[in-house]
Amino acid sequence: MKSLHTILAASVLAAVAGSAMADTAVVQDGYAFDRNQLIPTGVRAEVGTTGYGGALLWTANPYVGLALGYNGGDISWSDDVKIDGSEYDLDMDNNNVYLNAELRPWGASANRWAQGVYVAAGVAYLDNDYGLERRVQPGEAFKVNNTNFIADQNGNGVDIKGQMEYKNDIAPYLGLGFAPKINNNWGVFGEVGAYYTGNPKVNLTGSGDALTGGQDFQDALRAEERKIANDDKYEWMPVAKLGVSYHW
Template structure:
């Protein structure tokens, strides 16, 4: 049997692919990516935020005058003072209320706050202050203890100042009148005059006076002058008065006889002394204050 003869055909082309090429044409396997486990996520360019430019900080120029002011100022108790200022002051003084001392602090050139003490005890048993009428003041007993706080207001920022304060006082005053014939002519008798009525001093005998200020805390007003001697030392003067209200004043004869008649038989000793008590207590509503002292600042 004859074998078939292969007839070549030029229009048919036979192609073959290598084994490796066939493998590459297989679709790739894409594994899903877990974004929760990924440390970073890619940022799309379309989602990027615009970057803002930060303007550089420009230092402000320092004012020379403020630097100089700070260097020439100091703070004491939270208050500003000029360099070298001495706002603290201590002082010693003497006056009607006795010897005293105190301390103070200057808030500024217009205001000082001060606190002090005055006290003294004067006792004279043989004063022998003779009066022309035949009355002799031969015993005076004055006892004073005063503590005070005050503000010195300097309206012109100088030595002159107004003073307003409170005085806590314990002041007692006692006196005694006695008959005297020192200034009398021969044959004249010593006399007492109370409320314009004349009494026989020998008949009345000694008359005592007691003054007691019931109101303890008294308002004070005064004026003062405190010039400098040097940068630290100076003088101080003070004149003023404490308002005491109406103090308790008592006049009484030593023998206790208030029924003695005056020479004109118009009133009794008790009635006359009562008027004197009222007049004297009215006059003593204001207790005078006068003192001079020396101060030093630091």
């Protein structure tokens, strides 16, 4: 799975570079590359499921643009993590740097709404920490690894804390966006997509007394760690964001 992740990232990065640099078709249409295209043509501010931040924008030609951006902060795309009857509160800390090629199939259209439609393909450096927490009151029944437990009535309850991490990871990205201009300078945009992140690292620690007639509480935590880390749905990081742009 790790090798597949690496191949995908390398393939998307090559596609980004190729889309940005291969201008043969558009040169024939009169859009020759010049060194002024190395200067950003705009900026944007954005907020969404991967945090808040912004990007520098380049327009290579009407059909191809580049966005180099950063998203950070603790905006969550989900309030919890669920696995086999267990539910953990999720606290996200995002730290992402991304490079996307934005391909506009109708970039030269006279219709500004059609011009705004684009497909984004790129890569990101992810360094994300997701805090997991679950608090069980004394006497309350709960599940870990699909096993029934009861927090000791005479204790202080059970507290489970943990971390789910995507560390030092290069992730390929594919998305669909809409970025129409309001006037010559200002525009708005929205984008949805997903990063392929591979499986995260997960650790869980539990404190307090849990009573059961079956599996040991600590053994159940280790098994639940493995299930969260290997769950297919946590191989993908969904993306949805909105923002405003300024072009000069």
